[in-house]
Amino acid sequence: MDRLTRTLSSVFTYAFLGIMAFLSIFPFIWMILGATNTSIDIVKGKVGIGSALMDNIRAFAAAVDVPLIFWNSIKIALLSTALTLIVASLAGYGFEVFRSKYRERVYSAILLTLMVPFAALMIPLFIMMGKLGLIDTHWAVILPTLGSAFVIFYFRQSTKAFPSELRDAARVDGLKEWQIFLLIYVPVMRSTYAAAFIIVFMASWNNYLWPLIVLQSNEMKTITLVVSSMASAYYPDFGAVMVSAILATLPTLVVFFVMQRQFVQGMIGSIK
Amino acid sequence: MASANRSLNRYFDINGWFFVAPAALLIAIFMVYPILQTLWMSFQTGKGMMTQFGGLANIKRLFDDPMFMLALYNTMIFFIVQVPVMLTLALFLAALLDNPNLKFRGVIRTAIFLPCVSSLVAYSVLFKSMFVQDGLINSTLLALHVTNQPIPWMTDPFWARVLIIIAITWRWTGYNMIFFLAALQNIDKSIYEASRIDGVPSWGRFFYLTVPMLKPVILFTTVTSTIGTLQLFDEVRNIMTSDAGSAAGPSNSALTLSVYIYNLTFKFVPSFGYAATVSYVIVLAVALLAVIQFYALREKD
Structure with missing residues (x-):
């Protein structure tokens, strides 16, 4: 009896996990199959490889300047990520290494901004970007994302593991504080930077609401905006939409598979 | 010196x-x-750039605005239904995957985690294409005899909400599962040995030992999920709206506060002051719920 229950529960476990795993990856398969099918077949729910791949790619390329759009997304994501990492690692290091009563208060205030919903910022930000003449530029997308409380928090938590002996030895050797940061901290914390890179890159690549508001001309748009506008047409060409969705998913998917370990470590590290 | x-x-x-x-x-x-x-x-009234001080006029307007009430109701429904369903599922999956003897553990974990790598817009578009009236999901459900007529995902208010909940749950369950899994792996397994000897059944171990030890992580995932759900925008806009209008789903059944703020600011004649007031409703809701969740889940020493 006991053995029967155990077998049954193990069958149930595998069946349940199998179904969950299948449901989790199916939309990705659907996306790839969809890229080879006509819009009519997709809407009818055809699961299988079709012969419309080239037509779909042509339709997509005819609708938008694909290399330009892809470059816009890459440029925005890489610039945002690089600048966010510089700003946040400086701050995380600063808050952890040079402690003072007033900086702790600033830090608490920064953490509080984690709870601020973007909707409560977007109208003043939009007006501000208008006054700065930055509407419809990529800097309008990048600037408001650079002061990320989450990434600052992440770097401060990780800095706790940075050995203070290294710092003290460098100070005895007469290194300035910024030299210690640049020459010792940055190389030692490589894996922290890698994990933060993935998290920030994905967030920036997938950003939608804010670019939707500030990027208005077609040549400035990102791939995310293009996918959205193609799919929201009254009669969307789902074949071309699938091709665009693949392009929008590919970079984050590649980053994920190349750096899976750092990614998971990075996520978990942020709550320790 | x-x-x-x-x-x-x-x-x-x-x-x-x-x-x-x-x-x-x-x-x-x-x-x-x-x-x-x-x-x-939020204390200014008027259209566009022509504004004047209006005191509490915007707050009064909230209560007389059926569209706001609907957006608030929808957002709360998404929050109340979706967050517990997703976190329970994530916790359950993490508990199953915490077994080191499980075969294909790494593969299953990666598969369930994969959705959170996808872009919100791209996955919303995929869901839109799968849930069309005569599309993949309905024909599969009909073939499996789960239902004997196509489910009106895009045209019925109830099912439109269900679709949004299914979509968000697909995207975020694996993400939350990873946090639970990490926390489970930090638990000292010898605690379980003692209770097993005492004859505590496995579900009892789960509810009376595991869940209390996971409280900090449950708090973290609850608060982050709450913040995320209250700001729901991308999915609704990309599954439920078309270029033609600003309606979010049938009878605006999926209209959320964020979508409403966006419409007030960028779709209708801009009413910045009132939109600001609505956005402060989200600020207050997030703050209030975070405090409640913090007190409900804090460590009782």
């Missing part, structure tokens, strides 16, 4: 500010200033 010490302290203090200044400045300009500006705007 004392003065050398003081100058050393000063040296550290200047360095400290030097390191944190860029971040503090950016946050002051792009977070603190806008949030205060929004608060000030």
